[in-house]
Amino acid sequence: MTADQIIFLLCAALIIVSALMVVTTRKLIHAALWLVAALFGVAILYVILQAGFLAVVQVVVYIGAIAILFIFAVMLTRREMLDKGAQTRSNWWLPALLGLLILAGLIFLIIGQPAFGRTAAAMPEGVDTLRNLGTALVSPDAFVLPFEVASILLLAALVGAVYVASGNKE
Amino acid sequence: MTTLIWLLPLPPLLAFFVILLFTNKRKALSHGIAVGAAGLSWLGSMIIFIRALGVEEFGKHVFGSSINWLPTGSTWLKVGVQIDPLSAAVVFFVAWTVLAIFVYSIGYHNFGQPKGDHDVAGLPPHGTTITEHGHKHTVPSIEPMYSRFFAFISLFAFGMYTLVVSDNLLTLFVGWEIMGLCSYLLIGFWFGKPSARDAAVKAFMTTRIGDVFMLLGIAFVYSFTGSLSFSEIFKPEMLQALASTPAFFGLSAAGIIGLLLFIGTVGKSAQWPLHVWLPDAMEGPTPVSAMIHAATMVSAGVYMVIRMFPLISAGWTEGMPLNTTMSVIAFIGAFTALFAATIAVAQNDIKRVLAYSTISQLGFMIAALGIGAYVAAAFHLVTHAFFKALLFLGSGSVIHGMEHWVLHTDDHVDPQDMFNMGGLRKKMPITFWTFLIGGFALSGFPVLTAGFWSKDEIFAEAFGNGHLVVFVVLAMAAFLTAFYTMRQITLTFFGEPRTKAAEHASETPWTMTVPLIVLAIFAVGYGWVGIPEHFPGLGGLIPNWFHEFVGGTLAELPKAVEFSWVPLITSLCVALGGLFFGWLVYHKVKSPKQDFLQIPVLKNKWYFDEIYNFVFVKPASWIAEKFTSLYMDQTVIDGLLHSVARFSLFLGHVFRNYFDKPIINEFLGDGTGNLVKASGSGLRKIQAGRIQYYMVVSMVVLVLFAVMYYFLIGGM
Amino acid sequence: MSIPLSWYLILAAALFSIGLFGVLSRKNAIAILLGVELMLNAVNINLVAFWRYLDPVNMAGQVFAVIVFAVAAAEVAVGLALIISVYRRRKTVVADEIDLMKW
8 A cells, every 4th residue: 555545545535524424414504614625635636636736726716616605605594494303305215325326336337447447657757737738728729619618608607696696676 | 346346445444544533523524424435335335246246157257356465485375355146245235234324323323413411422422401492401412422433333344344355364354353343442432331341341352252263263274275365265175185184173174173263253243152242232322233233243253154164064065964063053053042032032121132132143044054054044144134233223213212201301211121111103103114124024024024034944954954953943042033022012112101201202313214214125125035946936936046146155056955844834833923922922011020031040141141250250350360460460579579679778788888888988988088197197296396306316217227228238 | 656547436436426415315405506516526536537547648638627617616606696596585495395396
């Protein structure tokens, strides 16, 4: 067991445990906070995978924006659903079963593929992933179009969210 | 000439159609057409008769023609007309009597009188009240169905002419049946009276029985000889074959055929045992009685059997004992003559006496034929036609005279009952004298009347050929004939009027009395054409024209019988004796109580009607009403149908309630609807509106598909 | 790097399943969105792992992950805005109670 593996396993444990707490905890605010922890774990994973930019983006966007949004939403809707009583639906066993089945199926498929057993090759010399990512995002022969479309999507989402959430005029 | 013969039956037929279709409402025109038609046929008959007289040996050179009518394989059935001596003599008297009766009918049905007050078609006219000289009295009214009467008797005349001129059994039978129909129509002329309706049916049914056998005989003739024409049947070879071929019951073919045809005559000419219809036929108007019972219909029966004499007597010659058929004929004729005469002496209705008298006289003719006296039978046929028609028309005149009083006063006196009459000779002289002549002719009053000569000839033949039983029976019948005739004349015309009706009787108009006079002339004179040659005194003065003429019809002229005093004396005795006794007994009798001959068994016609009713009519109606109608038709057949219907209903019920409704309607029909509804209302709950529900469902499906994909299509 | 690819993939699968469970079984609408976020993160892990292990030179993997980030952010924004709007009207954030579109 190399050091990477141990780190990975610890990180994986963090993620899994946090995720489980997200979906099972009674208090909603706790769930949001556990989400932060899970996202954090994912960021660490990105670092291990040598995708440093993505790790930072993860922290900044996901934790810094999205999770905060969640906390805001929880607080704004707090009065209604008190954190008492069951937080899961009465037929939770069916989704659990489904989840397990899907998990089992996926694991089965993954293990069945010998190609997935390999380890990572070393990163080639002189590859600057950050620079390459930047270039790819704005280069016309690369992914400028999806990039622009994504920005339009964000614009639309912005406008939509503002409009929907304003709710002044009926 | 032969064209004229073909045309003889035509005028009355045309008169029938014209009256029926066009002139029904116009009485004068109708009787004019009818009498005109009868006159035309009379004229044609006279021409033919006179021409026939002029032909030498007419029997061998008859007038006739025939046409091919019905193709039967390679041959033809021929029909045609023929006038030979027999039919010439018959057509002579038919023409005269028919014309006389037609003219008489005009007066009888009160032409010229006003319409009745409350006369209905179907009942005899009741008379109408007119106001004359300030006071009302009833006069006879015209018959409501006047034109119809003339149409019917025209049809009747057509039937008789057809029968007489035909040269074959087929058209003879056609005329025969037409007359049967007309007798039904005319006896039931006053159809409002139930007794008339019953009498008409009885006449038709009884003659029908005879006709069936006659038709069998005709069929037998055809099947044996292949033809129905007289000339073919009476060929000597054919007769020889018929006589020698054995047929049923030990008789030869000729015998059986003769017997069958004779049964037709028994029905039509009212011989015992089929005599029951004739007295009841008096329900019809008197001209009808004259027509049917004197001039035409019953004469047709005798004419037919006289015509078929060669067949009946095939194999027999004079001097031989009679063959079976002839014996039967002679027996029935003689028996009927005596039988009917015994009934006639006890009848009080003037027409009934004449009816039984007709039956009796027909018996004479048939007995004569049965013993082989061809000419005598024909002679009596002709003379009887004249004097019987005379007597009937005379009785009609008497009844008319009596009815004046009946109409006048509504006094319900039977104008036909002789015991209500009396002294009419002063009131109705013409009727009296003509009736007297007719009555004497019927009785056989010597020399002066035709009846004497014809009856005497029958006696002579019977005695001379050794048929003594027949002779004695006929003599007794002749005695009774004279007796009841004189009884009738005495009660009606002599003495004092016994009722007011008789007191007020008056003579009838000329349309009725002139025919009486004409017929009386014939009743007297016709006998002189048949005086036998060897008659003492008178014989030989005038040749026996009738014997030569009519006898020529047969292949060989029959020999005239030898003269013998016995039959002559017998006939004189019975005739004069009967007349004398009749006057003696009855000129004192004033009421039926004094009449010793009102014996119940005679009055009730030897109870034959009751016997027939019991033996035939009641079982027949039982079979019809109870057995066939009730048991078989209603119970069995209808029962079968009803049970089929009930079964169908039951099946229908079963199908409806156990199959259609539950299975098809509820299960299939409503069931599918309900199924869809249920599944719809079940399935719609999928649209829960809850997102997580949708997502669970889609995840389940995804997993399922993934599993299916992996296992069925193969791994990744 | 001695971590086999399959470990990353299994981790992603597990995270995905947990997220799925959360989506399908939580009553609160916001909790449902939390589960969606987990699932998106699992997808991202998958993408980046594949990028690193198969072809780190080609940036398509990371670009894809970046786009996913953008989409996730947009989606969360709009979704929460919707939930707040619904909360204002219906005074409820329980997903099962928002069932106007039912039969």
